[in-house]
Amino acid sequence: MMQPLDHVFRHESGRLVAALTRIFGMHNLQLAEDVTQDALCRALEVWKIQGLPDNPAAWLMSTAKRRALDVLRRERTARTYAPEVARALAEDADPAGAVEAIFGAVQDSELRMMFSCCHPRLAEEVRVALVLHILCGFSVGEIGAAFLTGEEAIKKRIARGKAVLAGSRRLFELTDRDFAERLSSVHRALYLLFNEGYHGASSEYAVRKELCDEAMRLGTLLCDNVLTAVPATFALLALMCLHAARLPARVDAAGDFTMLLEQDRERWDADLIADGQRLMDLSARGNEITAYHAEAAIASVHAAAKSAAETPWATIVSFYDTLMRIRPSPVVALNRALALAQCEGARRGLDEISRIADRDRLADYPFYFAALAELELRAGDPHAAREHFFKARELARSPMERRLLERRLADCTGISINGTRAINCA
Amino acid sequence: MAQFLFVYRRSHDQPALSPEQMQQNIPKWQAWFQELSAKDHLIERGNPLEHGGKLVRGSKKNVTDGPYAEKDLVMGFSLIEARDLDQATVLAAGCPALANEMSVEVRPVIQLRP
Numbered sequence: 001m002m003q004p005l006d007h008v009f010r011h012e013s014g015r016l017v018a019a020l021t022r023i024f025g026m027h028n029l030q031l032a033e034d035v036t037q038d039a040l041c042r043a044l045e046v047w048k049i050q051g052l053p054d055n056p057a058a059w060l061m062s063t064a065k066r067r068a069l070d071v072l073r074r075e076r077t078a079r080t081y082a083p084e085v086a087r088a089l090a091e092d093a094d095p096a097g098a099v100e101a102i103f104g105a106v107q108d109s110e111l112r113m114m115f116s117c118c119h120p121r122l123a124e125e126v127r128v129a130l131v132l133h134i135l136c137g138f139s140v141g142e143i144g145a146a147f148l149t150g151e152e153a154i155k156k157r158i159a160r161g162k163a164v165l166a167g168s169r170r171l172f173e174l175t176d177r178d179f180a181e182r183l184s185s186v187h188r189a190l191y192l193l194f195n196e197g198y199h200g201a202s203s204e205y206a207v208r209k210e211l212c213d214e215a216m217r218l219g220t221l222l223c224d225n226v227l228t229a230v231p232a233t234f235a236l237l238a239l240m241c242l243h244a245a246r247l248p249a250r251v252d253a254a255g256d257f258t259m260l261l262e263q264d265r266e267r268w269d270a271d272l273i274a275d276g277q278r279l280m281d282l283s284a285r286g287n288e289i290t291a292y293h294a295e296a297a298i299a300s301v302h303a304a305a306k307s308a309a310e311t312p313w314a315t316i317v318s319f320y321d322t323l324m325r326i327r328p329s330p331v332v333a334l335n336r337a338l339a340l341a342q343c344e345g346a347r348r349g350l351d352e353i354s355r356i357a358d359r360d361r362l363a364d365y366p367f368y369f370a371a372l373a374e375l376e377l378r379a380g381d382p383h384a385a386r387e388h389f390f391k392a393r394e395l396a397r398s399p400m401e402r403r404l405l406e407r408r409l410a411d412c413t414g415i416s417i418n419g420t421r422a423i424n425c426a
Numbered sequence: 427m428a429q430f431l432f433v434y435r436r437s438h439d440q441p442a443l444s445p446e447q448m449q450q451n452i453p454k455w456q457a458w459f460q461e462l463s464a465k466d467h468l469i470e471r472g473n474p475l476e477h478g479g480k481l482v483r484g485s486k487k488n489v490t491d492g493p494y495a496e497k498d499l500v501m502g503f504s505l506i507e508a509r510d511l512d513q514a515t516v517l518a519a520g521c522p523a524l525a526n527e528m529s530v531e532v533r534p535v536i537q538l539r540p
Contacts, residue, residue: 006449009449040445041442041445044448044449045448045474045501045502046473046474047452048448048455049455049459049474050471050473051456052452
């Protein structure tokens with residue numbers, strides 16, 4: 001598990017890079033990163049000998065502030081800086097005031113950096129990598145490990161992203177004309193970041209939890225700013241809370257999965273569920289219903305149900321209908337079919353699956369075959385179920401998925417025909 | 427009892443530690459200092475030093491910038507109390523810096539006693 005100090009460093013490095021970028025300018029992102037790194041290393045040198053201070057974050061910030069002023073005074077004319085700092089320097093004024101003001105509004109810088117990372121010219125995977133790297137302090141190796149992607153690929157992704165960012169002088173302004181469009185890109189990036197933790201490739205619980213926590217931390221930042229706290233933001237954070245609440249029951253310490261219907265609901269996080277429900281209320285203010293609203297609604301019904309059997313599946317199906325209207329996808333259709341099977345029987349579920357329009361897009365998705373297998377099993381055809389489980393196991397994307405599917409495959413032999421266990425990808 | 431200056435040195439060609447490595451070192455250093463302190467060996471934890479600086483040399487008072495000509499860079503120092511040089515050397519052998527290929531120079535402080 002991570003030490004608390006790790007979190008201090010991760011989060012502070014993101015905040016410091018954002019504030020320093022606001023001072024030095026986006027085109028000097030590398031300098032901001034170097035100064036941050038330097039501040040962290042100096043602090044660590046001192047703490048190694050003197051011990052940790054009570055408030056490491058405050059120490060880091062004042063170290064970074066001093067380093068920023070050193071750079072500005074030493075390289076006064078060697079570089080161009082962000083407009084407000086450049087103005088102070090041009091008037092021959094001391095830049096200390098401007099630096100102090102920017103560090104005083106560090107959350108603002110963090111938020112604007114988030115928007116900058118979601119540049120329209122960048123692919124979604126690059127945006128997510130940038131957010132993780134710049135704002136969450138993840139190293140290239142850590143991002144590679146979390147996404148099961150080689151370090152070289154991540155390095156390229158981040159370099160590509162930074163090259164595009166360097167084209168701007170300043171952090172994104174929340175008052176810019178394309179704010180609304182950017183905001184939905186930011187939502188999407190945080191959604192993908194969360195999903196990487198919740199559904200993604202890593203088999204380490206700690207890594208998954210941390211990705212989910214980071215997405216939620218940045219989501220909270222959006223909820224705390226009046227410009228970004230729109231209903232869709234609340235819905236997004238609601239869905240994150242309601243899903244994260246299930247994480248302790250979903251992945252055990254050994255990294256093994258337990259699917260929704262089998263989870264010990266006692267282990268769901270009641271505080272996160274309460275947060276999620278409160279955010280749901282806030283998300284209901286406008287008249288817009290986003291995919292995040294529909295997903296949060298589904299998660300909220302699950303969260304309120306005492307057991308799988310007591311779940312109002314028809315309500316779940318109706319929210320999946322909404323989701324299919326807003327953001328149709330074969331995975332959503334599959335989950336809808338599984339919910340339908342819960343209220344109308346396994347055969348009905350199998351029928352629905354056979355009617356999924358672009359079913360071929362699920363050909364590499366292990367849980368498509370796992371779903372078929374579970375329903376065949378429940379419909380009384382263990383042979384067909386075995387075939388599907390075999391196929392699913394072949395497609396497993398991680399040892400964790402493989403172990404789950406092998407467990408189910410083993411269950412297939414000698415299982416009662418009316419077995420009630422089921423896989424639900426939701 | 428005698429006093430010893432522990433001088434922590436790192437070779438120029440030794441790559442700087444990453445923040446992760448440095449972070450992992452903090453508890454080790456704290457444990458080491460705690461043990462020294464518990465056994466009444468710790469006079470002063472000392473301070474880390476900047477890597478750069480100035481060098482003023484000779485009667486001509488020539489001033490040059492650091493880094494310096496020596497092959498080792500002094501990273502920091504502590505003041506330790508021990509029975510004799512042998513014991514101080516044993517204490518130095520417990521320093522976490524050694525695991526990172528740094529060295530600890532143990533220098534007895536000259537103390538005149540009446």
